[in-house]
Amino acid sequence: MIRFHILGAGGAVPTPTHNPAAYWVTVDSQSILMDPGPGALVRLVQSGQAPRGVDEIDLVFFTHLHPDHCADLVPLLFALHSPVPVRTDPVQLFGPPGLASYLEKLRDIYGTWIKPRRRSLVVTEIGPGVTVPLPGGGSVRPFQVDHMQDRLSRICLGYRFLDAEGHVAVFSGDTGPCAELNKAATGADLLVVECSTPDHLATPGHMSVSEVGRLCAEARPKQVALTHQYPDAAALDLAALVGKLYDGPVHQAVDGTVFIVPRDTGEKCP
Ligand SMILES: [Zn+2]
Numbered sequence: 001m002i003r004f005h006i007l008g009a010g011g012a013v014p015t016p017t018h019n020p021a022a023y024w025v026t027v028d029s030q031s032i033l034m035d036p037g038p039g040a041l042v043r044l045v046q047s048g049q050a051p052r053g054v055d056e057i058d059l060v061f062f063t064h065l066h067p068d069h070c071a072d073l074v075p076l077l078f079a080l081h082s083p084v085p086v087r088t089d090p091v092q093l094f095g096p097p098g099l100a101s102y103l104e105k106l107r108d109i110y111g112t113w114i115k116p117r118r119r120s121l122v123v124t125e126i127g128p129g130v131t132v133p134l135p136g137g138g139s140v141r142p143f144q145v146d147h148m149q150d151r152l153s154r155i156c157l158g159y160r161f162l163d164a165e166g167h168v169a170v171f172s173g174d175t176g177p178c179a180e181l182n183k184a185a186t187g188a189d190l191l192v193v194e195c196s197t198p199d200h201l202a203t204p205g206h207m208s209v210s211e212v213g214r215l216c217a218e219a220r221p222k223q224v225a226l227t228h229q230y231p232d233a234a235a236l237d238l239a240a241l242v243g244k245l246y247d248g249p250v251h252q253a254v255d256g257t258v259f260i261v262p263r264d265t266g267e268k269c270p
Pocket of ligand 1: 228
């Protein structure tokens with residue numbers, strides 16, 4: 001089973017209902033903090049999904065290293081440095097090339113304040129062609145997407161989550177339309193896709209409403225969750241607009257929306 005809990009359904013500009021990027025993804029028994037953008041830790045403990053706080057985190061994945069996707073890394077490491085968390089197994093961080101040097105720069109600034117007290121930190125840079133196996137039989141596979149490359153984020157990633165029973169959830173990360181996303185999303189049980197702007201504000205490296213609609217019409221995922229909404233997009237009925245181009249189930253996420261694969265688990269979801 002895969003649970004995809006939207007902690008932050010917004011982009012860089014926070015609103016009361018759309019915090020910057022943050023996701024709590026549970027694949028079978030593994031708990032993944034995906035893209036700890038600003039406010040992610042607060043949203044996580046507010047969600048009720050992490051009663052033991054940061055001790056619940058098994059793995060952390062990054063799609064890229066823009067601030068709206070990674071700004072809570074320092075608060076996370078500082079929390080792990082405190083005496084409160086009790087777990088002693090390693091914290092595993094996965095992300096695109098550049099993640100290790102980013103962490104080194106943070107260590108230059110913060111020194112041992114961001115060294116976890118009891119858990120070691122295992123940093124693994126990944127890219128297309130790599131599959132991260134999960135305990136229990138699931139996996140996470142990155143694919144390259146079309147976002148803004150820079151010194152920190154030399155490539156940007158989306159992720160395909162597979163549970164032990166073969167269910168698939170795909171997360172676009174930040175991207176413009178690209179063949180890799182279409183391929184990954186084809187037939188997925190759940191597609192969590194960025195929908196940053198209305199069409200008249202379309203921005204390179206991001207998806208507008210109609211671009212999301214065309215992606216869904218081609219890839220035909222079984223369920224679609226719209227996220228990474230900037231305020232102009234969040235103010236619209238995005239599901240209805242995407243629905244003009246795609247006749248499958250489409251849901252406009254806000255902070256706290258939960259998507260579950262498969263959907264017949266009895267848990268409440270859209
Ligand atoms: Zn972003």
